Amino acid sequence: MIEGLRHILFPEVCVVCRKLLEKGEHQICSTCFGDFNRYPRADAGGNALRKTILSHFGLSAVPAEAWCLYPYHRNGKLHDAMHALKYEGIFPLGTLFGRKLGELIQSTGKGAFDSIVPVPLHSLKRIERSYNQSEKIAGGVAEVLGSPLSTMCVERSIFTGSQTGLTLAARRKNMDGAFRPGRNSIKGRVLLVDDVLTTGATMVAAATTLLETGAESVAFAVVAFTEKE
Ligand SMILES: [Zn+2]
Incomplete structure (x- = not known):
């Protein structure tokens, strides 16, 4: 009523x-x-991004498991929605996408994680935006999978600025030492969550820090993957 x-x-x-x-x-x-045109099969998005990570960073960087909801293009309706989530303060969208991502993971029967970890923003960027969109998405995933959301186990050590428009070599250099262990500890099976993956440089760098600080394995989950246009 x-x-x-x-x-x-x-x-x-x-x-x-x-x-x-x-x-x-x-x-x-x-x-x-x-x-928004989801990938036709539950494992198709994850396979596409694992292939991209393999080509850019080699086999050791490829996550054993990965999930992704949508192929992403720099225009169109999904782009508008991601922009609203990131820059227009419409953060409930993050939870909404996160729930859908959680349902996708659950449908593949592999939803048991010890921690769901959002890719962190630098604290200065967080102040500027007032929230981390990846944390909202991770919250939606955690809700569906019934696994705990863990923040502050990895943090940005340098202000990397935007990755948009950088060449691959520049992105790699930009991410060198970009993360450091946070104040909270981490262990077991971890699911790392972000909004959009392009080359994977950010997630690979964050996963490396998590593995160095106690995570047994790090799987990747993103809402969208930028396909080559
Ligand atoms: Zn509409």
Whole structure:
């Protein structure tokens, strides 16, 4: 009743197409969600990003397990949604995507992790944005998988700035020593979560730190993977 009244008094619009949301829809309408074009098979996105990591960083950097919901292009509806999540303060979108990612992982029967770890932002960037979008996504994943969310077990040691527009060599150099152990300890099977993966430089660097500080294994989960255009 109250929920119905709230819907009438404060109608929400889809952050992508700006149409009024139906009851039961949150942040994004079901038409837009349908237009995001998920990978056709549950393991297809993970395989695509493992292949990219292999080609850039070699076999030792490739995670044993990886999941991804969508192929990503630098325009279109998914780009608008990711932009809203990252820069427009629409952080409930992160939880929404995180839940979908958690359901994908669960559907492959491999959801038992000791910790779900978001790729951290540098503390200066976090102050500027006031939240870490990857932490919101990781929260949604943790909720579905029933595993604990662990923050502050890895942190950014240098302010790397944006990776956007950098060449691969520059991205690698940019990420050298970019992470250090955080104040919380880590052990067991870890799932590392981020929003978009392009070359994998950031996640590989964060995973290396987690493995050096006690994680047994680090699997990767991202909402979207930038395919070569
Ligand atoms: Zn829409």
